[in-house]
Amino acid sequence: xxxxxxxxxxxxxxxxxxxxxxxxxxxxxxxxxxxxxxxxxxxxxxxxxxxxxxxxxxxxxxxxxxxxxxxxxxxxxxxxxxxxxxxxxxxxxxxxxxxxxxxxxxxxxxxxxxxxxxxxxxxxxxxxxxxxxxxxxxxxxxxxxxxxxxxxxxxxxxxxxxxxxxxxxxxxxxxxxxxxxxxxxxxxxxxxxxxxxxxxxxxxxxxxxxxxxxxxxx
Numbered sequence: 001x002x003x004x005x006x007x008x009x010x011x012x013x014x015x016x017x018x019x020x021x022x023x024x025x026x027x028x029x030x031x032x033x034x035x036x037x038x039x040x041x042x043x044x045x046x047x048x049x050x051x052x053x054x055x056x057x058x059x060x061x062x063x064x065x066x067x068x069x070x071x072x073x074x075x076x077x078x079x080x081x082x083x084x085x086x087x088x089x090x091x092x093x094x095x096x097x098x099x100x101x102x103x104x105x106x107x108x109x110x111x112x113x114x115x116x117x118x119x120x121x122x123x124x125x126x127x128x129x130x131x132x133x134x135x136x137x138x139x140x141x142x143x144x145x146x147x148x149x150x151x152x153x154x155x156x157x158x159x160x161x162x163x164x165x166x167x168x169x170x171x172x173x174x175x176x177x178x179x180x181x182x183x184x185x186x187x188x189x190x191x192x193x194x195x196x197x198x199x200x201x202x203x204x205x206x207x208x209x210x211x212x213x214x215x216x217x218x
């Protein structure tokens with residue numbers, strides 16, 4: 001991938017790497033200080049990126065709510081190959097606060113979004129999934145070179161598989177959720193230990209009992 005786009009994958013989990021209970025409940029795993037740090041990190045990036053599953057499950061706004069507020073909000077991008085984002089989601093309805101971008105495959109129906117203020121980007125598909133390389137190329141062309149990837153697990157796994165993650169910012173809370181919880185990273189389909197990717201711990205910060213670890217690929 002282009003060296004001009006860097007992707008930070010943000011993960012917020014229990015000690016055992018779960019982002020939600022089995023029933024989907026995820027508020028709140030980390031504490032308020034960790035969440036404030038996430039808003040700072042959003043503000044320091046050009047764009048916040050999530051998958052459609054996150055939008056459908058949480059109806060997030062994805063704005064950077066810092067004090068004071070950032071001068072410009074990061075662009076908010078949804079990887080949404082079939083354009084399933086609801087036109088009346090909080091994300092689309094808040095397009096006046098900053099760019100909202102729905103990245104989709106070439107044949108999706110953009111009509112419901114034509115007067116919403118949201119942008120629709122046709123970035124193509126590969127093997128029935130959004131073409132991530134096409135998405136990152138378009139980001140670069142638009143000057144969005146620092147991407148903050150906030151999940152969910154399927155999109156995180158796709159970026160990791162493609163080798164497009166430059167850094168992981170992993171928040172960990174001192175709770176256990178168990179194996180029936182939803183994992184932070186979807187299936188990677190590995191069969192041999194040498195196939196695993198190896199990461200180096202760059203820094204560690206604590207927010208009361210939460211930890212933030214910054215990892216870089218070896």
